[in-house]
Amino acid sequence: xxxxxxxxxxxxxxxxxxxxxxxxxxxxxxxxxxxxxxxxxxxxxxxxxxxxxxxxxxxxxxxxxxxxxxxxxxxxxxxxxxxxxxxxxxxxxxxxxxxxxxxxxxxxxxxxxxxxxxxxxxxxxxxxxxxxxxxxxxxxxxxxxxxxxxxxxxxxxxxxx
Amino acid sequence: xxxxxxxxxxxxxxxxxxxxxxxxxxxxxxxxxxxxxxxxxxxxxxxxxxxxxxxxxxxxxxxxxxxxxxxxxxxxxxxxxxxxxxxxxxxxxxxxxxxxxxxxxxxxxxxxxxxxxxxxxxxxxxxxxxxxxxxxxxxxxxxxxxxxxxxxxxxxxxxxxxxxxxxxxxxxxxxxxxxxxxxxxxxxxxxxxxxxxxxxxxxxxxxxxxxxxxxxxxxxxxxxxxxxxxxxxxxxxxxxxxxxxxxxxxxxx
Numbered sequence: 001x002x003x004x005x006x007x008x009x010x011x012x013x014x015x016x017x018x019x020x021x022x023x024x025x026x027x028x029x030x031x032x033x034x035x036x037x038x039x040x041x042x043x044x045x046x047x048x049x050x051x052x053x054x055x056x057x058x059x060x061x062x063x064x065x066x067x068x069x070x071x072x073x074x075x076x077x078x079x080x081x082x083x084x085x086x087x088x089x090x091x092x093x094x095x096x097x098x099x100x101x102x103x104x105x106x107x108x109x110x111x112x113x114x115x116x117x118x119x120x121x122x123x124x125x126x127x128x129x130x131x132x133x134x135x136x137x138x139x140x141x142x143x144x145x146x147x148x149x150x151x152x153x154x155x156x157x158x159x160x161x
Numbered sequence: 162x163x164x165x166x167x168x169x170x171x172x173x174x175x176x177x178x179x180x181x182x183x184x185x186x187x188x189x190x191x192x193x194x195x196x197x198x199x200x201x202x203x204x205x206x207x208x209x210x211x212x213x214x215x216x217x218x219x220x221x222x223x224x225x226x227x228x229x230x231x232x233x234x235x236x237x238x239x240x241x242x243x244x245x246x247x248x249x250x251x252x253x254x255x256x257x258x259x260x261x262x263x264x265x266x267x268x269x270x271x272x273x274x275x276x277x278x279x280x281x282x283x284x285x286x287x288x289x290x291x292x293x294x295x296x297x298x299x300x301x302x303x304x305x306x307x308x309x310x311x312x313x314x315x316x317x318x319x320x321x322x323x324x325x326x327x328x329x330x331x332x333x334x335x336x337x338x339x340x341x342x343x344x345x346x347x348x349x350x351x352x353x354x355x356x357x358x359x360x361x362x363x364x365x366x367x368x369x370x371x372x373x374x375x376x377x378x379x380x381x382x383x384x385x386x387x388x389x390x391x392x393x394x395x396x397x398x399x400x401x402x403x404x405x406x407x408x409x410x411x412x413x414x
Contacts, residue, residue: 006174006180006297010294013180014304018239020187021187024195029217030239035203
């Protein structure tokens with residue numbers, strides 16, 4: 001049975017109940033849900049941002065590492081080159097030194113030989129002069145000749161004995 | 162037909178049982194919500210809070226399916242949630258218990274006239290589903306109808322156009338929509354309770370087990386199902402009707 005009073009008072013009652021429920025019940029619930037939504041969204045954004053930052057840092061680190069490696073390689077190369085150069089230099093110097101010493105030795109020998117030759121030549125000249133003078137001095141007769149031989153034999157004998 | 166305590170029986174009849182049950186239902190909803198929201202936790206919701214959030218999410222999805230804009234969704238969401246929860250509790254109350262007293266003579270203070278007394282055989286219901294009352298459900302339906310038109314009047318031009326735009330028959334809908342909206346809920350709940358009443362008042366075995374116990378249980382389960390579905394149907398139709406008259410989204414078409 002339709003009752004006008006029930007009809008109107010029901011609407012009013014429901015509106016009162018609705019007002020209270022939405023005030024004390026739904027609003028806090030919706031607030032919490034909204035709060036969570038905002039929180040989750042912000043967290044997601046943060047995570048995204050952090051990931052980008054991490055990627056950027058990683059890239060930077062990688063670049064830096066690469067750069068450092070390159071630098072180290074350069075330094076090593078330079079050092080090696082310098083060492084090579086030094087070694088070559090030292091070798092060259094040593095060779096030069098050796099050549100110099102050799103040349104000096106050779107020169108010394110040459111000089112001594114020349115000196116010895118000179119002395120020998122001088123001695124020979126002296127001897128030939130002596131011999132000549134001796135020959136010229138006692139060029140004479142048979143007797144002298146014999147005496148000379150005798151003397152020579154004597155000297156030879158002396159030399160032998 | 163059982164009788165109800167009624168105020169102003171002859172001039173402006175107000176069914177006191179229905180009104181009291183509306184407030185009782187509201188009280189139950191509020192208590193459940195307050196218990197659920199007792200320890201509000203944003204990070205890890207527990208137990209009842211989870212249930213309530215699920216219900217709110219459900220109501221929000223329902224509103225989003227039927228509303229043209231997010232603004233309209235925000236407008237209807239508290240009402241959709243309240244309606245869903247309120248009707249769910251209201252429909253179930255009549256299934257859980259119906260309390261009636263048996264009186265031996267008409268009581269004029271309760272607004273029970275001799276005709277009522279004769280018709281109801283002295284049975285006066287004090288505890289019942291509020292939604293098992295035609296006036297109450299029609300009241301909700303008309304309230305929704307008024308709300309829809311109030312929202313439609315924000316755009317008066319489109320509101321006027323929509324009466325004859327697809328066809329002038331749309332005007333008929335303005336009458337049938339609230340009527341069917343309210344009567345559907347009333348019919349389902351009232352029928353469920355009426356048949357349950359009949360089944361329970363069948364002859365008893367050993368004085369207390371009704372002979373129709375299996376049927377009663379089957380019907381009780383079915384009524385529970387119907388009660389839940391009707392709460393959902395009423396709420397989604399409300400969203401649909403208000404959504405249809407929210408013209409702000411239609412402007413772009």
